[in-house]
Amino acid sequence: MSMPQKSADKILIGAGCILILIIFITAGFRMVSYVFSRAAGNFFYPYLKLAGGTTGEIRDKSLLSLDRMSLVRQVEKLTERNRELALRSTAAAGILDENRILRRQLKLKELPRWRFCTGEIILRDPLHFRDGFTIDRGSRDGISSGDAVVESMTDGRLFLIGVVSDCSARTARVTTIMDPALRISGKITGNIVGFTNSGDAKPHSGVIRFGMLPLNSNCTPGEAVMTTGYERGIPEGIKIGELVISDSEQSFGNAPDFSCTLRPAVRFEDLRFVTVISRQDDSAK
Numbered sequence: 001m002s003m004p005q006k007s008a009d010k011i012l013i014g015a016g017c018i019l020i021l022i023i024f025i026t027a028g029f030r031m032v033s034y035v036f037s038r039a040a041g042n043f044f045y046p047y048l049k050l051a052g053g054t055t056g057e058i059r060d061k062s063l064l065s066l067d068r069m070s071l072v073r074q075v076e077k078l079t080e081r082n083r084e085l086a087l088r089s090t091a092a093a094g095i096l097d098e099n100r101i102l103r104r105q106l107k108l109k110e111l112p113r114w115r116f117c118t119g120e121i122i123l124r125d126p127l128h129f130r131d132g133f134t135i136d137r138g139s140r141d142g143i144s145s146g147d148a149v150v151e152s153m154t155d156g157r158l159f160l161i162g163v164v165s166d167c168s169a170r171t172a173r174v175t176t177i178m179d180p181a182l183r184i185s186g187k188i189t190g191n192i193v194g195f196t197n198s199g200d201a202k203p204h205s206g207v208i209r210f211g212m213l214p215l216n217s218n219c220t221p222g223e224a225v226m227t228t229g230y231e232r233g234i235p236e237g238i239k240i241g242e243l244v245i246s247d248s249e250q251s252f253g254n255a256p257d258f259s260c261t262l263r264p265a266v267r268f269e270d271l272r273f274v275t276v277i278s279r280q281d282d283s284a285k
Helices: 004-043 047-065 068-105
Strands: 114-124 130-134 149-154 160-166 170-178 186-190 193-198 208-213 224-227 239-246 250-252 254-263 274-280
Touching: 160 274
Parallel strands: 160 239
Antiparallel strands: 114 130, 114 274, 130 170, 149 160, 149 274, 160 170, 186 193, 186 224, 193 208, 208 254, 224 239, 239 254, 250 254
16 A cells, blocks of 8 residues: 555544544533533522622612601502402402313313412523523422423513523523524414524524414514413413514425514513413323
8 A cells, every 4th residue: 555545544534533532522511511500500509599689688778778758658559569469369269260160060171280480580691691591490499491481560461581491409591582592482363373583593683583474474563472382381372572574485494484573572681580380290181
């Protein structure tokens, strides 16, 4: 065998070894980073919680600067609000009981049951705060991957924020609908179903792509996009956002689909507390 041939073989073997080494390093890094993130979620929890607690303590101490009459007015306002919420809760519980009895008498399928858990954001990337964050609730609180994360308004409205992507014992990582990797089904008027973050377009200026709609879809700016309930961990009827403008049809895969732009209902800049919705296990029967 000639010398040039031997040199070429050595180069090929060396390139193959380097390629295999890169594959092993990449796979190892992903595994180590995943394990470390799970462990770090528990290890750093006291420190993350301490930072959030310090902020809350400063806020609470600021109330001491108010005069007595201002504090009395705030207490009266909160008391009245608590009474209103208690009445609403009682009325809602009565409606749920009536609905459950009626469905049982009509022999209808039981609706899924959901559990709600409120958490506080304790860690977020200042450069990518719209894509995800960490909350101070985890598997010990009944939270698991795939659970819906929403913003709960004082008037009872729910706005979808995203889903739990990873969960440790005391903390959970939330991936928001602004993350290009998260695709969630949504419906508009006429039960027309589309999907968020469909296509190659990346989020910009606080809006995301809403596509894979039929070509004859009549999308109206300002129209609400609601969850479909197709995802097991996301209840139906939660507002995702509103349509902003309609773009020309685009092709996704082998079939042409219509796409438009969606502005999320949640203001990620103002988020501090979130609500995690978990589907109860006995509802799967």
